[in-house]
Amino acid sequence: xxxxxxxxxxxxxxxxxxxxxxxxxxxxxxxxxxxxxxxxxxxxxxxxxxxxxxxxxxxxxxxxxxxxxxxxxxxxxxxxxxxxxxxxxxxxxxxxxxxxxxxxxxx
Amino acid sequence: xxxxxxxxxxxxxxxxxxxxxxxxxxxxxxxxxxxxxxxxxxxxxxxxxxxxxxxxxxxxxxxxxxxxxxxxxxxxxxxxxxxxxxxxxxxxxxxxxxxxxxxxxxxxxxxxxxxxx
Numbered sequence: 001x002x003x004x005x006x007x008x009x010x011x012x013x014x015x016x017x018x019x020x021x022x023x024x025x026x027x028x029x030x031x032x033x034x035x036x037x038x039x040x041x042x043x044x045x046x047x048x049x050x051x052x053x054x055x056x057x058x059x060x061x062x063x064x065x066x067x068x069x070x071x072x073x074x075x076x077x078x079x080x081x082x083x084x085x086x087x088x089x090x091x092x093x094x095x096x097x098x099x100x101x102x103x104x105x106x107x
Numbered sequence: 108x109x110x111x112x113x114x115x116x117x118x119x120x121x122x123x124x125x126x127x128x129x130x131x132x133x134x135x136x137x138x139x140x141x142x143x144x145x146x147x148x149x150x151x152x153x154x155x156x157x158x159x160x161x162x163x164x165x166x167x168x169x170x171x172x173x174x175x176x177x178x179x180x181x182x183x184x185x186x187x188x189x190x191x192x193x194x195x196x197x198x199x200x201x202x203x204x205x206x207x208x209x210x211x212x213x214x215x216x217x218x219x220x221x222x223x224x
Contacts, residue, residue: 001169035210044202044214045153056212088153092209095166097143097155 002026004089004100011105019076021103023089028069033092036065036074039102040085048087049074076105109134111203111215119197119222125190129203129215136184137161140207144177144188146199147217154199159186193222 003026013019023034031052037045047056049065052072062077076083084107089100115127129142136142143158157167159177167175171190179186190197198221205213 033209044204044217045211046214047210047212050208050210090153090210096168097145097211099153099155101152 002029002091002093002098004091004098006087006089006100006103008103009101011103012107013079013105014107015079015081017079019074019079019083019105021074021076021087021105023067023072023074023100025070025072025091029091029093031068031072034065034067034072035090035092036063037088037090038083038085039088045088079105081107109140109205109213111205111213113201113203113215113218115218115220117219117221119193119220120224121194121222123193123222125188125193125197125201125220125222127188127201127203127218127220128185129187130183130185131205132184134205136179136186137181138207140205142177142179142186143204143206143211145202145204145211146197147202148196148199156188156190156201195222198222 005024007022034052036049039045053065064075086102086104088102091098110132112130119125141158144156157177159165174191176189200217202217203215204211
């Protein structure tokens with residue numbers, strides 16, 4: 001069973017700065033099946049990135065993803081006030097989904 | 108745009124059965140999509156519960172498989188979740204979600220279910 005470990009647990013930054021979030025898999029996974037979600041309080045998760053690096057429809061280009069093997073990164077350039085939220089990584093494999101525990105991005 | 112809406116009791120007694128329904132709008136539940144349930148305990152991360160295709164094929168999280176059943180009602184354009192033998196650990200916001208590709212694209216707003224006597 002794949003385990004996804006996100007770091008840091010909490011990231012404290014200011015608007016205008018760059019955020020770098022990590023998602024590490026317990027074993028090598030296909031980048032095709034790695035996605036990132038944003039979740040704001042009281043809301044459902046929103047798909048940001050899939051295939052490790054492809055932005056979903058309507059996602060601003062300040063969001064970017066990269067990675068392969070076991071290490072994946074979500075970068076948010078020039079943070080906007082609305083970007084402060086919890087970010088989850090997600091893997092699909094073996095007909096099931098595994099989420100990371102989430103990274104809280106706070107001001 | 109596909110819209111999903113969860114409904115069901117917000118309070119379930121310990122050892123009872125949690126039952127939720129997800130209504131699908133702006134799409135047919137018989138379209139080429141898989142329909143999932145995901146939950147999130149208060150202040151914690153997301154956990155995938157399972158999914159169903161309109162044919163009735165299902166996939167479940169092994170950690171919950173013995174207690175979970177997901178079904179589909181094409182006539183009502185909705186799908187449902189049953190989770191048996193619930194405990195306080197099953198208290199969570201339950202989301203329904205849908206996908207056409209592999210990633211979970213469409214989400215309901217979520218509904219809080221509390222397990223308590």
